[in-house]
Amino acid sequence: MLLLYICSSKIHHFCDLCNKAFEGGKIDDHPNHHGDSLEFPGIFIQRDFISPEEELEICQQIYQSPFVESQSGRRKQDYGPKVNFKRKKIKAGGFTGLPNFSKMLYKRMKSVDILKDFEPVEQCNLEYVPERGSSIDPHFDDFWVWGERLVTLNLGSDTVLCMTLSENSDVSVHVPLFNRSLIVVYGPARHIWMHGIHRENITRKRLAITFRELSAEFQPGGNKETEGQNLLDIALTFEGISIGSLKL
Ligand SMILES: O=C(O)CCC(=O)C(=O)O
Numbered sequence: 373m374l375l376l377y378i379c380s381s382k383i384h385h386f387c388d389l390c391n392k393a394f395e396g397g398k399i400d401d402h403p404n405h406h407g408d409s410l411e412f413p414g415i416f417i418q419r420d421f422i423s424p425e426e427e428l429e430i431c432q433q434i435y436q437s438p439f440v441e442s443q444s445g446r447r448k449q450d451y452g453p454k455v456n457f458k459r460k461k462i463k464a465g466g467f468t469g470l471p472n473f474s475k476m477l478y479k480r481m482k483s484v485d486i487l488k489d490f491e492p493v494e495q496c497n498l499e500y501v502p503e504r505g506s507s508i509d510p511h512f513d514d515f516w517v518w519g520e521r522l523v524t525l526n527l528g529s530d531t532v533l534c535m536t537l538s539e540n541s542d543v544s545v546h547v548p549l550f551n552r553s554l555i556v557v558y559g560p561a562r563h564i565w566m567h568g569i570h571r572e573n574i575t576r577k578r579l580a581i582t583f584r585e586l587s588a589e590f591q592p593g594g595n596k597e598t599e600g601q602n603l604l605d606i607a608l609t610f611e612g613i614s615i616g617s618l619k620l
């Protein structure tokens with residue numbers, strides 16, 4: 373069966389300036405919101421996290437490494453451990469660390485209150501383009517290996533993250549992903565709501581850099597603490613080459 377990923381009539385638009393989602397309207401209505409509002413905890417947005425010059429530099433760095441084809445018209449570059457989600461196995465394998473250009477992003481993230489103790493162990497760069505109809509179906513990021521906060525830096529163009537309660541939910545919340553902004557997804561937005569991106573909302577090339585931290589099991593005090601520390605030591609060398617590069 374072909375499941376068409378379309379949005380319900382009850383679209384709410386999340387406003388990062390009000391920290392609420394408003395029924396109907398448009399993504400850029402602020403301050404003229406109307407319609408019922410919904411509390412929508414678990415989204416933090418830092419607009420202009422990087423400058424246009426930094427964006428250009430980061431994009432140039434990204435395109436010096438090869439991409440591999442991914443699902444739904446996306447291409448990706450992975451820097452992280454090899455994870456078998458079904459068997460719950462994680463291996464450092466060919467992981468050589470996060471890429472060099474992410475060192476400055478890591479440092480800057482530390483200056484954001486909600487991320488001051490954020491220790492990323494994985495980076496995935498995704499490329500979306502309208503020509504390939506790139507999108508991502510609604511999903512939860514894995515809960516066994518990945519921790520509370522999902523952090524994404526948005527590059528290239530604006531788009532919208534669509535949050536739904538299930539595949540065919542009749543309520544959706546559209547969250548703006550501004551170019552050069554950083555978004556942190558946590559709490560209910562991470563655990564209760566699924567997230568995805570519609571192909572209609574990819575109108576120009578977009579690059580998303582997602583950083584993930586390890587779950588509590590791999591953190592100090594957890595029973596996989598040593599494994600976690602080892603992965604983190606590798607990640608934070610910032611000497612990584614993408615997994616796809618190894619196969620060439
Ligand atoms: O492209 C994005 O902003 C979201 C990507 C995502 O949800 C994922 O890689 O799990």
Ligand SMILES: [Fe+2]
Pocket residue numbers: 511512513567
């Ligand atoms: Fe995701």
